[in-house]
Amino acid sequence: MNIHEYQAKQIFKAHGVPVPAGGPVTSEREARDLLKEIGPDVVVKAQVHAGGRGKGRVIKRDRAGRVYNDLIGDGERHEGQIVGRRRGGVRLASGIEEALKELRPMMDKDSRLVSIQTGAEGVPISAVLIEQQSSIAHEYYFSVQVDGANGQPLIIASAEGGQSIEEVNRTNPRAVLRVPVDPVEGFPAFRGRSLANQLGIPTSAIRAAGDMFANLYRVFVDMDASLVEVNPFVLTSEGAILAIDGKVGVDDNAAFRHGGYEEWRDRSQENPVEIEAEEANIGSYIKLDGNIGCVVNGAGLAMATMDTLMLHGGEPANFLDIGTVNRKDRVVEALRIIVNDPDVKTIFINIFGGLARVDIVAEGVVDAVNELKIKQPLVVRLNGSNVEEGRRVLHDSGIAVQTADELGDAAALAVEAAQSGRRRSRSNN
């Protein structure tokens, strides 16, 4: 799970990491008060869980789903067209009125931010962060993440900050420093000073930078983070060190010891169907573009099922790892979400029971067909624990279902059903 920049900075601040003066605002009055305090030169930043904000675009979508571009008012509003100048999600402003002009379209409750990471739909803007501008002498990069191969934290830092670190790594890999962290020692300030020295940070700022690195490492540990990234942190022309941006990703598996991360979670940034799937506790669900609704156990098999469908010319409507099924109502709940997806033309259930028992899955499928009045063609492939019993349950139920024992055959059936469904609907028109 990701958290917002303003939240990351609140956590930074509490851990002694220097951040610019400012904070999130939710109303114009709040904004005015804050601007009086920290103005006149500020930066206004849309808060969304996506990168590429600066080069992205603020748009507005009305209740009917029509999209308007350029909300700023210096061009006419034309439905579905880009008019006027592009307005990104990170804007500089001078003075209260100019800042409010930048702020208003972002605060509109129908406004969304589109960037290369969001897709054309964009994501709603949850809050707006206003911060004092800094006079930047140099931009640097710092992150700490988990290095799976070595099983320890890895710090990555560069004196070429403020741009994509992947790009720096491609064009000038020697400018990217990698520092493995001994988890027993942690990352004490002296290691931080040594890193600051390697980055060429001036002597007068080395203590501040070293402390900041050590404190960012503490954020990583305290938050059970999978990533803490500051791109950029800067040396100001006054010689101070400041974290200008901040990104924190936390480990969902550690939610049990952080109150579910509820304090930091923003459901508006998540796909509504995925939230519904989570609340129904049906496993890991991701919406995709195709028309074959998939119910599979195991992440690897779920991906392999998608791969097989694509190889047969079909397109999955979703990824769903239903996990270990030991209760049939979970199958019903999963199918409820799949059936309610208007894109789904065919349903493909592929369960290979290990921990999961496929006879229970089969009972769930029968219940779902009867309860949900499923109209889409249903292809079921069962194998593994209690498979004979599972196949018997399906057979004896008399429900309309196509079955196959092998993955390839089952996928072919599902693709065929999806395609003939499409042909049928065309001829109906």
Add this chain to the structure above:
Amino acid sequence: MSILLNNRTRLLIQGLGNEGQNQIRRSLDYGTRVVAGVHPGFRGGDTFNHGAHEFPVYPTVVEAVSKTQANCSIIYVPAPGAADAILENIAAEVPLIVCITEGVPVHDMIRVRTALEGSKSRLIGPNCPGIIQPASQCRVGIHPPDVFMAGNVGVVSRSGTLVYEAVDQLTRAGIGQSTCVGVGGDPIIGEQQQAILRRFQSDPDTDAVVLIGEIGGLAEQAAAAYIKRSMTKPVVAFIAGATAPPGRRMGHAGAIIEGEAGTAEAKIKALEEAGAVISRSPAEIGSTMRRVLEEAGKYQAPGAVEQA
């Protein structure tokens, strides 16, 4: 000879909750020698009984090991306590630890990996189906036993259900398995694919290996480097997630596309260059292995393999 398990494996089960109990019953039915349970305050009393089988239950691993000479542990403890259970086994110097648990926090696994360093223990998992060795009737995990058959092909996979899928195809194609290892889908695990390949390479019971990887991480590249450098036995590989949209996490924490190296294409290319035979479709793992074995003159028709 065989890898990780053999008919001298003495299994200890940690975590006798409902799921642990169900699974250990199936292992006992399969023929696995279970010598001890560890479950502080186990409600069943001092022993666990299943049919004619019985084993003692102890409050701590160190006591269980000293009383029963257990040499392998299987952990079914829920996620919040799983790392603690692994650490307890490392402290008790259990040589082989298999952790099934899904959802172990990654920072916990950093601690575990540090403790493993220089210890007498090896770890498989977490978030894995475990290990199964049909010839010695040894099931240390959660596998559906019926699809497995003794034979000469090793299987190593990050995904659990894909182990079953691949094995089902192998068995249908008349190909038995020497040992099947699910290394686990998390970012930090014990032994990775490369280490298991090394074991298979020096295992006289294994003539060829199925390697199942998935998008994310760099483990398949490390495996490819090992294959290129040292592997003489044929490897058939499948990488799951070729069609996954970039940037989305597909269930396994390990399966995040991080840059181009994490893509299925990059992994397939590395494995192909190392000489592995790629099965593009997950439905063709069995038939691909059959062809490879026949070409190598290592295909043993069913019945020729002595069933244990």
